[in-house]
Amino acid sequence: MRIKYLGTAAAEGFPAMFCNCVHCKQAREDLGRQMRTRSQAMIDDDLLIDFPPESYLHAMHGGLDFSAVRTLLVTHSHTDHFYAQELCNRGYRFATQMTEKTMDVYGNAEVLAVFEEGTKREIRPAVSEGLRLHVVRPFDDFVAGECRVLALPARHSVKEDALLFCIQKHGKTVLWLNDTGPLPEEIYPFLAKKGICADFVSFDCTFADDEEPSSQRHMSIFQNSAEREKMVRFGLVKANTKYYVTHFSHNSAPFRDRMDALAGRYGFFAAYDGCEVDI
């Protein structure tokens, strides 16, 4: 499996569009290296996790064929993870000779509601036909393309069942864990019972090294470390499992070198826009 991080920032992006804090100002001096766009990842060229407003840019920068995507897994309905309007361009006269005729979109009930709201003015019937939407609930176990997917509950929103994903393909397992605060306890015995042993874990690290996170809806690297210890205790990981951190806030000063050093100190890798990992 090849995992490509297309975007690695929290909701506001880095630098944030409307922000003149010292970090954002400094990042604007070196956008080529420091810019982080909103969260999205691609697995093996045919599966996307999340669909932020930068999806267009991600496809262009990576030279990617998004029409080849068969599966879109949406973690939750926040705009930095799901910009439904863009899907109106998938077909009709806006996209011809697409690699895949249909794309399956999996998300919670709120994601489907946002899809309806966001596309109702512009979507053409021919485009609708190519999008199959599926409601997913925490602890669902389903097949999407060549992958087996387990949906896990996130600690992120009281308004919707935000989801995390365990994705398995060709004997490899990925745990995708943003957006969330410390993981709900039920996840551990559930994954253990399913016999999950992850090769790759991607953590929400919005707060980086902030000792006193301002909410329980995201995590710091210290909380990531505590979750990793629990994973070891429950036998959900192995000696060579790779651990990445992502979804950084501008408040955390997520400069590339700083995050590399911080992550490295605690045995993680810091994701950046465009970074690729083979497992």
Ligand SMILES: [Zn+2]
């Ligand atoms: Zn987010």
Ligand SMILES: [Zn+2]
């Ligand atoms: Zn800022």
Ligand SMILES: [Zn+2]
């Ligand atoms: Zn969110």
